[in-house]
Amino acid sequence: QVQLAESGGGLVQAGGSLRLSCEASRRTGRDFAMAWFRQSPGKDREFVARISGSGSDTYYTDSVKSRFTITRGDAKNTMYLQMNSLKPEDTAVYYCAAGTGIWDYTLQSEYDYWGQGTQVTVSS
Numbered sequence: 001q002v003q004l005a006e007s008g009g010g011l012v013q014a015g016g017s018l019r020l021s022c023e024a025s026r027r028t029g030r031d032f033a034m035a036w037f038r039q040s041p042g043k044d045r046e047f048v049a050r051i052s053g054s055g056s057d058t059y060y061t062d063s064v065k066s067r068f069t070i071t072r073g074d075a076k077n078t079m080y081l082q083m084n085s086l087k088p089e090d091t092a093v094y095y096c097a098a099g100t101g102i103w104d105y106t107l108q109s110e111y112d113y114w115g116q117g118t119q120v121t122v123s124s
Helices: none
Strands: 004-007 010-013 018-024 033-039 046-051 058-060 068-072 078-083 092-099 118-123
Touching: 004 092, 018 033, 018 092, 018 118, 033 078, 046 068, 046 078, 058 068
Parallel strands: 010 118
Antiparallel strands: 004 018, 018 078, 033 046, 033 092, 046 058, 068 078, 092 118
């Protein structure tokens, strides 16, 4: 079993930046992919970005491309989301997810482990 813990959320003005972190409770292997999802009030949870176990492969949803960057720490049990040029529509609870053997990285059901979420609020 793996526990995930997010941190780094907060309140920021539009155009500002935040860096989210996600730490897994133990070291993970090269097949342990990690991802960020988010959920805005009244909306379904949506995929934001994912990174492969090795950290060499990344993928983003169109709305955050060129603004967000997903990376993994050297120990591979940590993941980060650098969010720049934030917009009010980025306001959401951001969740860290992880798992192995994932085929469709955008599907929530593919992930075995989830964090509790961290609130990001972008004011206009």
